[in-house]
Amino acid sequence: MKRGILACLLMLLSWPATAGTSYEFKALGAEIGHLKIEASGDIEAIEPLIRDFQELEPTLSITYVDSLTNDLYRMLEEACATGAIVADLVFSSSADHMVKLANDGCAQPHASPETARVPPFANWHDEVFGFSFEPAVIVYNRNLVPPADVPRSRDQMVDLLRNKAAAYDTRIGTYDIARSGIGYLFGFFDAQQSSAFGRMMEGFGRAHARLYCCTGELLRDIESGKILIGYNLLGSYAYGRFKAGAPIGIVLPRDYTLVLSRAAFVPAHAANPQAGKKFLDYLLSLRGQKMAAEKSFFFAYGQAAPEGVDAAEPGLQSGIYRPIPLGPALLAVTDRHKKARLLKEWNQSFQAQ
Amino acid sequence: MAGKTPSLFWRLTTAISLGLLLGAGILAYAAYNYAHTAADDAYDRLLLGAASQIGETIRVEDQVITTDIPVSAFETLSVSRRERVYYRVVGPDGTSLTGYDDLEVPQNLLRTGPSPKVWDATFKGYPVRIAAISHYVSDPAATGWATILVAQTRDARNALARELTLRAMALVGIMSVIALVGVVLATRYALRPLHRIEQALGSRDPNDLTPLDISAPVEIEGLTQSINHFMERLSGRMDSLQSMIADAAHQIRTPITALTAQVELLKRETVPAKRRHHLARVVARTAQIGRLVSQLLSHAMVSHRAQSITASPIDLVELVNKAVADAIPAAMDRDISVEMNAGPAPVLIEGDPISLREAIRNIIENAVHHGAKTKITVGIEARESHVVLVIGDDGPGIPAQQWPDVTRRFFRASTEGVGSGLGLAIAADVAKNHGARLEFAHGDNDMFLVRMIFLRADGAPS
DSSP states (O other): HHHHOOOHHHHHHHHHHHHHHEEEESSSSSOOEEEEEOOOOHHHHHHHHHHHHHHHHHEEEEEEEEEHHHHHHHHHHHHHHHHHHSEEEEEEEEEEHHHHHHHTOOOOOOOHHHHHHHHHGGGETTTTTEEOOOOEEEEEEEEOOOOOGGGOOHHHHHHHHHHHHHHHHOOOEEEEEETOOHHHHHHOOOOOOOOSHHHHHHHHHHTTEEEEEEEHHHHHHHHTTTSEEEEEEEEHHHHHHHHOSSSSEEOSSSSEEEEOOOOEEEESSSSSSSHHHHHHHHHSSSSHHHHIIIIIOOOOTSSSTTTTBOOHHHHHHHHHHHEOOTTHHHHHHOHHHHHHHHHHHHHHHHHHO | OOOOOOOOOHHHHHHHHHHHHHHHHHHHHHHHHHHHHHHHHHHHHHHHHHHHHHHHHOEEEETTEEOOOOOHHHHTTTTTTOOOOOEEEEEESSSEEEOOSSOOOGGGTOOOOOTOEEEEEETTTTEEEEEEEEEEETTTTTTEEEEEEEEEHHHHHHHHHHHHHHHHHHHHHHHHHHHHHHHHHHHHEEEEHHHHHHHHHTOTTTOOOSOOOOOOOOHHHHHHHHHHHHHHHHHHHHHHHHHHHHHHHHHHHHHHHHHHHHHHHHHOOHHHHHHHHHHHHHHHHHHHHHHHHHHHHHHHHHHHHHOOOEEEEHHHHHHHHHHHHHHHHHHHHHTTTEEEOSSOOEEEEEEEEEEHHHHHHHHHHIIIIISSSSEEEEEEEESEEEEEEEEESSSSOOGGHHHHTTSTOOSSSSSSSSSOOOOHHHHHHHHHTTTTTEEEEGGGGOOOOEEEEHHHSOOOOO
């Protein structure tokens, strides 16, 4: 009973957030079916994919709801527990959330010729599929950061902050891992990957780095020159701005580059699971991948980094990429002790100075 | 051939196939059990490993028990990428520290000490395997056993068990097929000597009764020996039949020729007295032929029965009484008395009653026609191990030098008389077939004695 009231309270509190932003796409022809997508992804990146998909399925009308990853997760967890029908397809950049939900039985399996081509790290249990290839990049303001200063690895970042502390004080930005799902996910794997990350965090603390909730705000402040360098931004969004003419430079760190694969699944309870699976197949198909590489995410599995990105030789990139695998290891990411510990360490680094 | 008997080949093949099938079934069951245990063992080790990896991170910080779930713990379990993984850490006071709070811990398992446990359960609707280990926390803030549970769905271990079983079954199947082919070949090979015998017999001339000259394995040597023995007997019988037919033809031709001559004489004779004489001769000759034919048949019957009738216990006294009764009409014709000297008590011997009666009748008739002047005595003496049948007459008897010959067929002691030369031969044959001896002797009161000496059926062995 107490628990029920608590759940109701939580729902009321989170109501405005869970509503997300809804976008309607009318069927191109006579409408026969409807597809509802609950996700976390900027409409600018997703819209070209939905439009292209409708060319293939002209009888489907589509509702796309964009929410913050944490809100999406809470909503889906609640729906899964009660058996409520919320969507025919869900995806999120917080792959850990998606895997945790699928592990708890909230997804339904899907196997098709398209899913068979998915690389192993992007397929969990034939339920969760990673359909994008989005590196975590360093973004800097091209006009304000001298080329010699551009950090191409975490060690170089540490050196830069030590050698030019005054110039970059309060002008470094990254995610607030307490507020951003992607920030936490990247932070978690950074902590796993290298000791340089810890030193860099201390460097960020000393430099009074600014913390952001979202990629969009970070990019805006880099473009405007409010901050000079951003760390761990989603490469897809950054490249979108770069292509639109923003005065920014994009670096794929050469020590290692984390790669996020946006994770999608068809919920166990769905009104039109066939439509969800069709769109999932489209996202994984060659046509969908090509469209995503051109219009949405710009990076693709097995392809060289796009034009204008500061990266290692194409031949070396595959060795530098560290895809975040969809698998039980992501369960450790969602562990509450683990999260509390990482947040504590993070805060200590930032408050050390 | 009687009825439809399945061939040896099918019998062997069917029996061994059934055996193989049974064996394969048992092996399949064993393989399934083994594979299941092996798969559980292998994956349980991973589960326990993951649990202890988590356990090692338990420590008390700021008065609070905390863990640092290592990614490697789950990476260990994601060796099989198809599994769902659940975990939970429970503090010494029973409160959930982290993980899936609804992953149930059996009450008797909480804080039971360090021995790890693994069991099957259902969680979130999936059949899972749960491993639990305990980790001792010693800190003023919290002391006791913390429990770490790690659960994994069964898909991978079931798949492994299935694969192991299938592989084992494939091997069992291959072995069974090899064994079956081997059995078929071995059976054909083993039955080849039988085919050789069949071909040898089949391609043989019907008159060829010589023994088979085929080397046979020990197991069917008996069969070839039986066949050879049978052919030997058949050959013997054919021989004796042929000689008997030849003898009979010869023996009958002579009196018939004589009879024809008598009839010819009778036809031409006009003197009534001589006609009567000739007629009497014809009658006598006809009777002689009749007796000859009867004795030939009797002899044939006796030799046939000797080979086809098995012996049964018979009462000699009763038998002799019947034989005497048979002979009495002929004796009375010649005014000869027949005396029977035997007690009423039955005397048992082994034998064929019909042959024996024939033999005894022939001895008596022989006495009637060739010896006895006035009387014939028949006696039975039961001794300790023998039974002796004695038939005596008061005639001249047979000279001792002819004794060895009188039991041969168609031997006549004298050129005269009406004998066929078969009577004593029949008696001797029957005696021989019964393991008895036929003896001649001169007894008291000028009696000529014929003795048949039998082994007692109820007596001591000879």
